Amino acid sequence: MDFIGANILSVSQFERGDIDRIFTVADTMVPYARREKVTRVLEGAILGNMFLEPSTRTRVSFGCAFNLLGGTVRETVGVSASAMAKGESLYDTARVLSGYSDVICMRHPQAGSVAEFAAASRVPVVNGGDGANEHPTQALLDLYTIRKELEGKGGSLDNFRIAMIGDLKYGRTVHSLCKLLCLFKNVQLVFVSPEELAMPPVVIEKLREAGHQVTVSDQLEQSIKAVDIVYSTRIQEERFESQEEADRYRGRFRLNRDIFTRHAEPNTVIMHPLPRDSRAEANELDPDLNEHPSLAIFRQTDNGLLVRMALFAMLLGVEDKVDQYARPITWQTRRNQI
Template identity: 50%
Template structure:
């Protein structure tokens, strides 16, 4: 659908969502305010049919659990219908069909498409051929704009209960900074928040690409040589797994992966008592893996599941924006849910009140 580069097209009613560069600070805050208003719907307190009759086509050509189901759940919570396909094997692209033809055909069945593809820039090519708005759910090692949005939304909430703001925060980002598209989008989006500083720690050869230093202002980015240095004075740590699927040599992949680990002892020895711990997930929890350790799961600053919960609210807000639906229109289509599927989950005091 896009006839202009994503950076030249602000995110608004009827537009594609391809890049964080489409957002101003004002439009981000407007989206977050809408997400706040949709929280009762996301919690299952109401049912809603405001998107009754609308069709989402969910096309994922890379493995996904959270992102795909989060988008599909968001659309269903608003009353829409979802068509879904996963993997090249299950699409006509396995028979040689082009991105252009696939997009043109499926957009004819849809009112909006959400797409993940392993090639950088590929989702923009889908958008060029689409008849309907396209949302980028990850394009190779390029961008993951909706993950960045839910991450900043989570940052705002987590820092808020600690009487802090995103502005002026120090954020340690650790792990795969070269191929980790969530990191790329997060750093770009946080350019909208004055005073945010980043402390970067990554394995050799997985450093943040130079273009992000240029865009984010080099003085806001400090490259660190250890976990301890990265965590020093950080308000937040954002840990990412090594993208082994994007590294062709297994020996190199394993050697790199073995240099990345964040566990409870590191957090308690080097982190602030009120450190917020984030991860875009999935984390590699297999024996011998080197990622965010499960032994941090009972620390009060763990926010990884708040991120996934918040993703539902943010993605509902994204769909509402695309369809030009405001909060009043959503609430006008509420009905009382006749079931309660979520078990009450006790939370540490800072999170007990939503």
């Protein structure tokens, strides 16, 4: 696809070559994200960061990504803060706000709203999550993380094994990730969930059509035995029909250091889209894994910055100029790289 001026609305819009290009550009962003140098390449450009639904992580990540390229951010948070509450259409909001900025990132609680907004916008729009529908930059950062972790041990996206655990029925991130995986070859997937929260058959079909091998299980320990990646997700208790049902499953899909050490291969990588629920009654990913080198969940969010920087640079056509506008940093930093 032609990235300049494009909207990023869904993972379905990418071909394999597009993914490769995004990841190649993301790699070049590392020195900036690590503050080894700074760039002014987007100085003067404005990101309209519109989060009509609460989000700290994603909102700040988009904003910082734009800032790290030298751009400026104007932010809108919460739908009540908006004229839309008075009956203004998405069309009007898009026409107006796109006259103010160079690119817009939008999160909206309703599926399809970001695409509707983008259709009326005069500048590129990046979907920051539209309800149960899509959150394409999350899927991209997940895939980018998998690639990086695999490459770290000589592997690649064309031949690896992954277990996805938790709520696979409603989990937006696992569905998008599976769509992207269809662009690659020879992936072995194990889906581990309570029966009520199983991966939808249509997703499994697509994966099989792509030549991947899919197994379904409700046994955590067995499933993590021979995989490269464990991708854990949150189970919301309200998904179950009764408290008894929830109690029955409680804990069966929780990963902790003991289970991981006893069952997984030592260099298996643990991922999670975050937020994880750290309350004792919920924690799908135990805090006793926090300092474990296999835990890649904060490498994921760090990678999110790289992927978003890459997208912004590509949408505005500056990916080849970032270094040209670079300068050494002036301050000292004791940033602890994870």
